[in-house]
Amino acid sequence: MEKTLYNLRYAFIYEAQIRSLYEAYAKKSNEEGYYALSNFFKDIAQQKKQHANWCYLMLQKLKPNDLISTPIEIGEVPPLESTSENLNTALRIQDNDWRILFNDFANIANEEGLLEISSRLKTISNREKQFFERFKIFSSLFDENKLLKNESVIVWECQGCGFQISKMTLPDDFKCPSCGQLKNYFQKKFLNLSSEENVVWECMECGEEVSVERLPTDFKCSNCGKSKEYFRRKKMESVSERIFGSSNIPWVCMECGNEVYMHQLPKEWTCINCGASKQYFRRKSKSEAHGKSNYSIERREQAIWRCPVCGKEIKVDLPDDWKCPSCGNRNI
Numbered sequence: 001m002e003k004t005l006y007n008l009r010y011a012f013i014y015e016a017q018i019r020s021l022y023e024a025y026a027k028k029s030n031e032e033g034y035y036a037l038s039n040f041f042k043d044i045a046q047q048k049k050q051h052a053n054w055c056y057l058m059l060q061k062l063k064p065n066d067l068i069s070t071p072i073e074i075g076e077v078p079p080l081e082s083t084s085e086n087l088n089t090a091l092r093i094q095d096n097d098w099r100i101l102f103n104d105f106a107n108i109a110n111e112e113g114l115l116e117i118s119s120r121l122k123t124i125s126n127r128e129k130q131f132f133e134r135f136k137i138f139s140s141l142f143d144e145n146k147l148l149k150n151e152s153v154i155v156w157e158c159q160g161c162g163f164q165i166s167k168m169t170l171p172d173d174f175k176c177p178s179c180g181q182l183k184n185y186f187q188k189k190f191l192n193l194s195s196e197e198n199v200v201w202e203c204m205e206c207g208e209e210v211s212v213e214r215l216p217t218d219f220k221c222s223n224c225g226k227s228k229e230y231f232r233r234k235k236m237e238s239v240s241e242r243i244f245g246s247s248n249i250p251w252v253c254m255e256c257g258n259e260v261y262m263h264q265l266p267k268e269w270t271c272i273n274c275g276a277s278k279q280y281f282r283r284k285s286k287s288e289a290h291g292k293s294n295y296s297i298e299r300r301e302q303a304i305w306r307c308p309v310c311g312k313e314i315k316v317d318l319p320d321d322w323k324c325p326s327c328g329n330r331n332i
Helices: 002-031 035-062 083-111 115-143 239-244
Strands: 152-158 164-166 186-192 200-203 209-211 231-234 249-253 259-262 281-283 302-306 313-317
Touching (some): 002 083, 035 083, 035 115, 115 164
Antiparallel strands (some): 200 209, 200 231, 249 259, 249 281, 302 313
16 A cells, blocks of 8 residues: 555646646647647646546545655656647656556556555546547647648547547548547547637537538538438537537536546546445536535535435435425425
8 A cells, every 4th residue: 555655645746736837838828829729738737636636535545644754756847838849748748647657556556455546546547548649639730730720620539449530531441549440430520720619510310520600401411411400509618628529527426525527427436535436426517517606605405315225315405596396485
């Protein structure tokens, strides 16, 4: 357990440091006119903040009182340079984070019998790999001078592992370099790097996307042939969702109230705070996620939710405008 204690303390300090670094990179990108990249750096900085929080909570569970004075050596902080150099630095950081750092930490925790912590660190490693793949796309777009042109680009996403690549077309013999799936496993996504909000239509049959203000009357999906009626307008809320078709969803534990931000909870997920399983997490509504500040103090009415299987009871906060569906009463 001694090595994992050190690793968690290291990861907590390290992720907090990289978060601050990416925020500085975001500001520099914005100054140089790379607005989409600036917003993306901000998004990843928030993910780094969440990783640091996870490492801190895991550390507290182990109660490392005997090692609290052990010095942590992080190394030199990368410098703040031009956007081009900052992007290359971020690529090196992300490649190291998923391929070596958190992967090694997960293996060490597993060797020390800390299976839950090992699983959590593996989840972080997988997320870092996803960030790395997205930074590679930005690096490619930067090298092709497309980030300043506000022009459209195409990204192909592997439906087997989530690998993404920016190309106009894929060769017929193309295989996913990550999982080996063939070309037909890749889904075409239409991207717009304009700083202005763009309109994206998504085919409900096959997931094909197209960016255009209005669909022509006789429009048909180029992938599956479905008509205009099969397309719905896709609402984008963040640069990660607008560019990569994914967003971080707030999930809240109904047992202790702990919140995490992930696109999807892993199958074996447990609350890092109280240990409750994935079934105890619910997705927060948009009104909750964008509601009042966490620092406001207010009276919240609660109801008792009883599990029909085991009989366990949980207190659940009710919305401010909640009324009894039977009699309309608000007094509980």
